[in-house]
Amino acid sequence: MQKITEDLARRRAAELMRAGEISCLLGWKKGEFDYDVEPTVFYTPEEVERELVCNVFSAANLSKYLISLTRKAEGRVGILLKPCDSFSFNQLLTEHRFDRERVYALGLPCEGTVDTFLLKERVGEGIYSIKIKDGALEVETLSGEVKEIPLSEVYAERCLVCKSRRPVAYDEMLGEVTPDADEDRFAQVEKLESMTAEERYAFWQGELSRCIRCNACRNVCPACSCERCVFDNPTSGVETKAPSEDSFEEKMFHIIRAFHVAGRCTDCGECSRVCPERIPLHLLNRKFIKDINSFYGDYTAGAEVGSRAPLVSYTKDDPEPGQGGQK
């Protein structure tokens, strides 16, 4: 995202707030370091003008916060939506999770966000500060060295294969829509599919064994917006609070989580972004998306409000289970 967009966003949001159009704004502000930009709610135009950050580190999908914020806040809530976040926004609307009238959405153009893990790996030592330049990051390390890292080398995978940079929901658009990414979103899933069952098993055992059940994936996921998660619900029969001795617990959690968001997941990639163990959780969701597309025809969750999700509809000649989509 360009500096110009950040300026525009600050100006417009503050204007709206001063005019009483919105009572608060869901946006991002700088955290402890330049690279950890975190979601926040601004209540005054001054805060917005001073602290709102809209740049390649504004990765978090804000749409989920609308559920609680619209319940609490007075008047209309402002929100900044990257194109991918706008799909989540629509999906939440489809599920009646907030009232559209209570929200004013400012659409942001996006060319990708930075994978901070990748950046840290690339820099190789502690980062002191970051300056965003055209197409590159100027990183000053703790040892005082200044490195220039091309953005193209540290864009997040989810942005390289982004399903669409064309926003599907906003009240006003700040800046120009950027061209779509052209990499194949399902290449990684296909690679796994082409492995033998043994290899896949080994892959996922290695990945999922690292899970510490911190619930970060669940908490960030805009589709995981249940009032109370089944894994916290004593009547569900599967309530678990923490990793148990049972060797299957984490797999069950992740499979069920993926299943619960199947047909609703917009592939925003937040789950993998926040995972402290860097488990590629999005590959589970993407598998469902790929299967849904091939079994039941292309479907993009959140592309339009009110569409019927694949798991709550059917046709009489759907493929039989276990046939790999064959009818």
Next chain:
Amino acid sequence: MQMTDYKPKIVAFCCNWCSYAGADLAGNNRLSYPAEVKIIRVPCSCRVNPTFILRAFQRGADGVIICGCHPGDCHYTSGNYFARRRMALLFSMLDYLGIERERTRVEWVSAAEGAKFAATMNDFVSTVAALGENRRLEDLRCKK
């Protein structure tokens, strides 16, 4: 492990109207199938939550089969169509995770198909038995 000694644990979810009645008919006609098959009665195949299936695998089941009315014949008109979608996706996911796809199955068995019920169970048990014990996506950390 000797294949002949190995008895897989099989959980069969049967809808009350067709498949559970089909299983009863298999009994009425004295059509035998392995005792490893234990049936759980549900009103409809659409009552089967993927959680139940994963829970069965978690607790040591080697195979899980869901039986319902034939598509178009659901007592509740559409339950099995939803079940079919859910299971198609879930089974594909389990396969993706490296759990053999032969361990899960959906079969449509009507109340009149006692013979099909018994034949299905015989086939399913021998298929699962041939795979051996389920490795259940074990967590590396839990390995002794």
Next chain:
Amino acid sequence: MYVSYFPGCTLKTKAVRLDRCARKSAEILGIELQELDSWQCCGGAFTSAADEVATKLSSVRALAEAERLGRPLVSVCSACYNVLKQTDHAFKTDPEFASKVRRYLAPDECYNGGTEVLHLLELLRDKVGFENIAKKVVNPLKGVKIAAYYGCMLLRPSDVLGLDDPENPSVMEELIRALGGEAVGWSQRNECCGGYVLLESPELAKKRSLEISSDAAAAGADMIVTACPLCRYNLDKAGSGLPTVYFTELLAKALGAEVDEI
């Protein structure tokens, strides 16, 4: 349209007209019948026994070659069609047979069940279309009453061959009508001429054939048309006096093809 062509042993010798007329007509209809390089005699009869493998190998080889060429395999002779199609079906439905066959085949002639076996009649009906053939007729078979004789091998077993309704077939009648002729209705058209027992019991074959040709005569036919050299031989010998011709002869004549007298 390019198709692979399996002429069969008899078409190369005693039934040259069946073959020549088929080729000439195909040419006029824009079908390229490409004779398989290395076909061998199909054996004339399909042995239904599950443990017969060697006798079916020549058919599998032909199927394999057609598969490599990626074209349907067309036959004009009822018997070849019957044997090829039944062999193909056995190969696709009986894994034990398929695996036994593979042991006899060279690696490069392996068959994967991908060949569509067609009788020329099927090709004309389903891929060319009788209405298109009718447009190309230059010598309509006007005023000729023709009894279409199917015998057994074009029709049975119908669940494998699927060429036509085994009890009430119509493909040859439709062809006759497309060529401007009149097809007579008669009931012995799908009964056996006794072909297989010709050498074993000539009198039985003769009895059967006479029954068939007399029924055709009783129905008022001027001639019988067939797709099988053996049927033709038997019916000719039956002694009812009714001439028997191949369907390709009628086709070639109606389409105005020049076919040398043999």
Next chain:
Amino acid sequence: MQRIGVFVCWCGSNIAATVDVEAVSQALKDEPGVVFSTNYQYMCSQAGQDLIKQAVAEHGLTGIVICSCSPRMHETTFRRAAAAAGLNPYMVEIANIREQCSWVHKDIALGTQKAIVLGRAAVAKLHLNAPLTPGETPVTKRALVIGGGIAGIQTALDIADAGFKVDIVEKKPTIGGKMSQLDKTFPTLDCAACILTPKMVEAAQNENITIYSYSEVESVGGFVGNFDVTIRKKARYVNESICTGCGLCTEKCPVKNVPNEFNLGMDSRRAVYIPFAQAVPKVATIDPDYCNMLKNGKCGVCARVCTAGAIDYKQTDELIEQKYGAIVVATGYEPIKLDKFDEFAYNSSPDVITSLEFERLTNAAGPTSGKLLRPSDGKHPHRIVFVQCVGSRCAAAAGKGKEYCSKICCMYTAKQAMLVRDKYPDTEVYVFYIDVRTPGKNFDEFYRRAAEEYGVKYVKGMVGKISPQGEVLKVQASDLIAGRQLHIDADLVVLAAAIEPDRSARPLATMLTASMDTNDFFTEAHPKLRPVESPTAGVFLSGACQGPKDIPETVAQAGAAAAKVIGLLAKDKLTSNPCVASVDELMCNGCSSCERVCPYGAISYVNKEFRMPDRTVALRRVASVNPAVCQGCGACTVACMSGAMDLRGFEAKQIIAEVDAICK
């Protein structure tokens, strides 16, 4: 903590022979919460039920587990016993150790082990059971009968006689069905019309009965006691209330070549027609496929000749919405199409006919005025061959025909053969049979009379091929007893075609959510004990829609179905199944997933204020289930990802407890 009693049934030797019932009751005694465990010879007997009552009282049981036959058999019995003992009837769980254990496992050790596991699963589930109370819904005191043949008429008359309103929906222009096409009926040789038409008139005149002829059921909603049905009354272009049935229009209509379906196409009718003289309602119907006025606006003869002014070319289909408490299916049968049996030359010779066509040829109101004449040349046939089992008893592997016995053919063939010999003694009659099946009152005597007194030649064998040749049909057949192949020159061949359910039955079953077997016959709730009820509550079965039946059986079943309907309509209120979905509003996201999968429209949404965990109050959209409409399938429970939706009696934690017990 529950106090659970376990009762293991021997079922005589049905269970006890392959399951060590003592070992089962001993093993289950050690399960947590089990305070009493025993076994008994017949738990379903009065003595067995008394045992339950006694144990509940003595041990203060809060729930019981019965290890016995299938719950589909005796769940209701044991629930009643529990209620009689003062327990909530839903505190009963059944472990099916007969159909799904003792009858299918021959090894006693394995059978016993499995029975114990099944018992444990039932105990584990019962621990989580909660008392349930059925809801109550009112009953609409009106019945719908679908199909106006003898089955539908009889059912309607019986229901009407009990004082309830009943509507008959018949897709044809007249009621009467197949029976109206028959000549005589076996084994008494009554004239079909003589016994049927009075009933048709009775139905028309009964003030409790409304006949919707030329009508079809368009949609069915609701549930037992409260069905909402839409009936499409097709436009017949004749005002039914004005038409006097004089028939003048049917004589003057210039379109004369319409195949007459009542005579199976063996003669023709006009474009405006009354199917037969005794039709009910006796009103004309215009066939829009043939009427020149309706097709191109040129004609209008019928309107001109109709003195009553009943013709209405502008008439359109009418949709009637009506509420019913019960629905009776009486859709009947059709003979199968014989396209795949051309070895019998049905398509190539007009003199090869079906038995139903033969009925019309011998019926005084038929195309030949009752004279038996060959369709081809109108000559009297002197040698007739009847072929039985045409399309019946065919294996699926044969790829054609039906697997079942059509049941009525042996008898009507005997009747037809006998009548031919009676009326035309110079006619030679052969019947080719595989078996002659005559299990009915006076049936075998009837068949023997055909052979012994009337000289019908019964040949054990089958016809292989029929060759029409000139005027004769050359019949090639086997005589298995003589060991000969027969060659008969017949003048007429009559094929006893298999019967199959009417084609309207399948879509109707879908509307009614009533199950069907693989042959499209409606399935009964229990093959022996509930033969006239469909498994779908409030839907009953009458006549051949449930399986092949002759007239006496059909009438008996029609009366039985009526009795069941009367029993239902006599109630003011129905108690509904309490095993329905219920929503935990605190957990509901209001996402609408459940609503979208509910086939009954039982789920709606309300906005409610809730105190949130952070002590704020929020207005939230939450689901609400109508327990009278919910049928308890559970589709919503899986669509709900938050787990807010659960199914009473089959709760998630109950099923998981069963899974755990089984996998232990």
Next chain:
Amino acid sequence: MNRDNVRDEVIRRSGTDPRKCMKCGKCSATCPSYDEMEGHPHEFVYMVENGDIEPLLASESIYRCLTCMACVERCPRGVEPAKIVESVRLEAIRKKGANRLTPEAVAAVADEELPQQAVVTAFRKYAK
């Protein structure tokens, strides 16, 4: 081989199940060769089912079946009698020296126009 083994082998080779027969006799009604046989199609099915194969092996009937498949086509039970006849015939001619047909015999009946097809077919059906 004992009687049961022969029966099992004949049935296995035929690929059919004679127990499906309901004794309707349609095969024998259909058979164009009926009068030439002393064991008729339905009897083949019945005798093979019961293991009475010896009399069939000795019977000329096995060489009178036209393999026209009419019985297969018309059997309402899907029993396929012609395949049973063929299986019995193979049982007979696979025995050493039991070839039914010799080249000399063919030469004796062959005429100018006899199609090759007739010869190859006869050898395939009546000789090993």
